[in-house]
Amino acid sequence: MKKVRLEEHNEYSFKEAKFDKLFLAVGSCESHGEHLPYGCDSFVSHQIALDLAQRVKNAVVAPPLWFGMSQHYRHQPMCLSLSDDTVIRAVGDLLESAAFWGIRKVLIVNGHDGNIAPIEIAARDFKVRHPDFGLAVLDAWWVTAGNLLPKDTFEVWDGLGHGGEGETSIGLSIFPQLCDMSRAKGDLPEMDANVKLIWNFQELTRFGASGDPTKATAEKGDKMRKVLVDYLVGFIERMDEQNWRYNIKK
Template sequence: MKEAMNITGLNFKNGNFDKAILAVGSCENHGWHLPLGNDTHVSYKLAVKIAEKVDGLLVLPPVTVGYSEHYGHFPFTLSLKAETLIEVLKDILSSVVKNGIKKIFILNGHDGNIAPIEIASRAVKMMFPEVKIASLDAWWVAAGKLLPPDTFEVWDGLGHAGEGETSIALSLFSELVDMKYAEGVVPSLPPNIDIKWNFAELTDCGATGDPTKATAEKGLKMEKVLIDLIVNFLKDMDNCGWKYNSDKSAIRT
């Protein structure tokens, strides 16, 4: 065992790791065409692809159940309480730091996890001031901003199990997607105001947006811009020593 792993020097059997990436997902209904663990599959598979391009990046086991109470009207939703998820994340992040890795990137796959990730990360940062924590809280929003505006046909590709999310699923794990069941509803939501909905108020089929417009080609474009975004960020931060106020810390987009 001592030959396989030296915690102090981070000299693991298969490589030297000084950074870690944590995928955080969920288990909940994604219409009838996507798998229940869709959010975990997307974030974890992206994390693995990112680690293939970044030296010293350790892929942690994903968090497979998040905060999903607001999707609970649809089967088969599993959910942690928000307070529970905060504690789970704090324990995972703290364990990583105690194992000698003090640069952590969180790749989130689910809207309900955003607030718990923020609270847990801030708490761990206070416990371990030397730790560096960064996150991509909403890849589905980031991808839409990074791609040309004409990439998607409906609702800018947004939606739970909608055009964008279904497209990236088709590119990453098409064997788990059954497009003959794809349908969605585009809800009427006001701009610039955040409605605290439960999902059954927005749709009767478990999906919003229009998944019928999804293609693997669109998903591949999303995959590329997201991977490039995070890979460039991690490399840039490595180059500047993760010093946020450094003149060398200009981040590429």
């Protein structure tokens, strides 16, 4: 196993490794129902980043950002949330730190829906300031996994939901010792396919989870984890060949 955790390196080993890519996981600390741990989003995004770094060249993984914008999930105990502005500043500052130390390629792996908008703002602003920097974002792994897997993988709501079938499955794959399936329950809200209602989570479920976590299995989680990492390996290798730029067809 390669040593890919930044926090485990020192000044000498970092310079010797000649890393040119940094993977940054962003998560949250909030309820995912009574069956999943508060750190679920950070555990998942960080593990995806670690799995990926084992399979690509010259990549190091930053310690995860354990907090995100979770104000809309604070109706269940407990939630430690940052504001949108703070997430924007934190992500932007970490990108500036990477640039300062000569790392010019960053993949952000996001584990929480509330971070999507602030990460987008931080990334766009940073890219304008650093146009030659290679920057990519996996902003919703739970959607990506569903898109990549066969359509019959999940039983309810395409595996979606906060602490639902998909998220609970990948939890059973990554941190089974922290999952209590005897307490798994969620509600299934009706969502419009084309127009987004802005909600607070108590409008979608009576619990800390939505979707149907009782349908989750470790086997489904293993499949999600594999298909995500396989895809990201191909993406990173392709980006390295293209110098982290789009190929323009003439």
